[in-house]
Amino acid sequence: MSTLPTHIAVLDDESDITQLLASYFGGHGFRVSQLHTRSALMDLMADDTPQLVLLDLGLPGDDGFAIARQLREHWHCGLVIVTGRGDPVDKVVGLEVGADDYVTKPFDLRELLARVKAVLRRIAPPASSNTVAPEPARNILRFANWSLDTAARRLLDAQGEEVPLTTGEFDLLCALATHPGRVLSRDFLLEHTRGRDGGPFDRTIDVQIGRLRRKVEADPNNPQIIKSVRGAGYILVPRVEAGA
Incomplete structure (x- = not known):
């Protein structure tokens, strides 16, 4: 039985970035939503929650850290900050508000893909099957x-x-x-x-x-x-x- 592709959301105000990531990740079997505003992301989270969000901090007129904090407070999904803000203080703050990883621009697409896959592996629920197995003992x-x-x-x-x-x-x-x-x-x-x-x-x-x-x-x-x-x-x- 086929499985649905992993859904990731890309929030960046630059359309060339979202298109690049959509094309690259789409070519690796992901379903990608391209977004440019916080409101568009919040609508998506409510209606079609992705497994992971790639979040740019430099959105005009908005606070990327506040968006990250909002995601962490209300949804269980992977969160990777992808931004041009490479200051160590920004990275510390990004991790403080709950990002799973922090990648600075310019980035290598292969490295970003590897980091996204690593986050998804960590948050993935146990694989299920059509047969009902006994519940494993908790450790x-x-x-x-x-x-x-x-x-x-x-x-x-x-x-x-x-x-x-x-x-x-x-x-x-x-x-x-x-x-x-x-x-x-x-x-x-x-x-x-x-x-x-x-x-x-x-x-x-x-x-x-x-x-x-x-x-x-x-x-x-x-x-x-x-x-x-x-x-x-x-x-x-x-x-x-x-x-x-």
């Missing part, structure tokens, strides 16, 4: 009054309430929780969560660690769960117990 990782459900991709607090995580935050916490007591380098975490190497100025992991600490630490400024090891990386300190 729960418990640490410091937190429960990380790796099957359902959920983080629960001591009262069983879910704490929302972005795709990148979940993947990072899962990497730390499956290697408790070990110092994990930034390069290891970047490869483990995003499938790529980081440059000397890549702060993706640092930004996501900061977001995670604000969600799991009693005092994010004095972390006791996720600690930094100067010059080496990060470590999940508490003991982790696995169970169904």
Whole structure:
């Protein structure tokens, strides 16, 4: 049985960019919606939600970061910022508001495609079939009054309430929780969560660690769960117990 093509939306005020991406991604089996305004994107999200959005920050008269924040608050989809704003501060802010990746223009189409596929793999639900299989046992990782459900991709607090995580935050916490007591380098975490190497100025992991600490630490400024090891990386300190 054939499956529907993956739907991605491209929001950019330059029509030549949206046409280029539509042609390239369309040639690789994607269904692409070309958009030029926030209102057009919001209409699409309500009527035909894409699996991933490629978002330009430099929309005339609009705030790209606000659009990213709105997407994160209301929809579960991949979000890759594709922009000419290459300032490290902009990249940090983009990741802070929940982008799964940040690509600067000019970009290599093959690299952008690889990054989009990596994000889609991370957010894809388990494959289904026509036969009804028994529900798999959940793998729960418990640490410091937190429960990380790796099957359902959920983080629960001591009262069983879910704490929302972005795709990148979940993947990072899962990497730390499956290697408790070990110092994990930034390069290891970047490869483990995003499938790529980081440059000397890549702060993706640092930004996501900061977001995670604000969600799991009693005092994010004095972390006791996720600690930094100067010059080496990060470590999940508490003991982790696995169970169904």
